[in-house]
Amino acid sequence: MKGMNKGKVAKCHEINENLIAEVYELAAQKISDPLLKGIFLFIAHDSRKHAEILKDIAKEYGVTDLNPNDCAKFTGAGYGLMGLLVDAKTKIQKAETDKDILDVIQGIETVESTLVELDREILVDDLPDEEKRIMYKKLITYIEEDEVRHEKIIRSIFDMNNWRIRK
Numbered sequence: 001m002k003g004m005n006k007g008k009v010a011k012c013h014e015i016n017e018n019l020i021a022e023v024y025e026l027a028a029q030k031i032s033d034p035l036l037k038g039i040f041l042f043i044a045h046d047s048r049k050h051a052e053i054l055k056d057i058a059k060e061y062g063v064t065d066l067n068p069n070d071c072a073k074f075t076g077a078g079y080g081l082m083g084l085l086v087d088a089k090t091k092i093q094k095a096e097t098d099k100d101i102l103d104v105i106q107g108i109e110t111v112e113s114t115l116v117e118l119d120r121e122i123l124v125d126d127l128p129d130e131e132k133r134i135m136y137k138k139l140i141t142y143i144e145e146d147e148v149r150h151e152k153i154i155r156s157i158f159d160m161n162n163w164r165i166r167k
């Protein structure tokens, strides 16, 4: 089917976004600091929104279901990223202090910039409906802008961390 790989790429990115959301939701649930909880929920929220858009793009190409293990075949950095995120989830589950949770978040600090690269893999150029094509292109750009913001937010946590947690 034409465009199938584009759909699979979008589907893999949807899986990644949902995984990121799960990591941040879990971190928000476990962390006691209310300010950090709010920041994690902010990123989790955006990631769920991104996942929804990517799901729609995948659907435009006829892809509604995909085994995450197949993503290595369709995306460059995607598969390693998934492993990193699954690992982060396990570590947060085991975390005992806010500091433990922050250490895990610091370990996935580069994920946001990786996502910007991955967003550029998502192509909608051959969608026959012009309005959808234009709108999805814009939305992909906005998702990229969100990732840049997320990275800035994460960075500011660690600036803040100097006076807030690591007292």
Ligand SMILES: [Fe+2]
Pocket (backbone or CB within 6 Å): 017, 046, 047, 050, 115, 143, 146, 147
């Ligand atoms: Fe995202």
Ligand SMILES: [Fe+2]
Pocket (backbone or CB within 6 Å): 043, 046, 047, 112, 115, 146, 147, 150
């Ligand atoms: Fe993000």
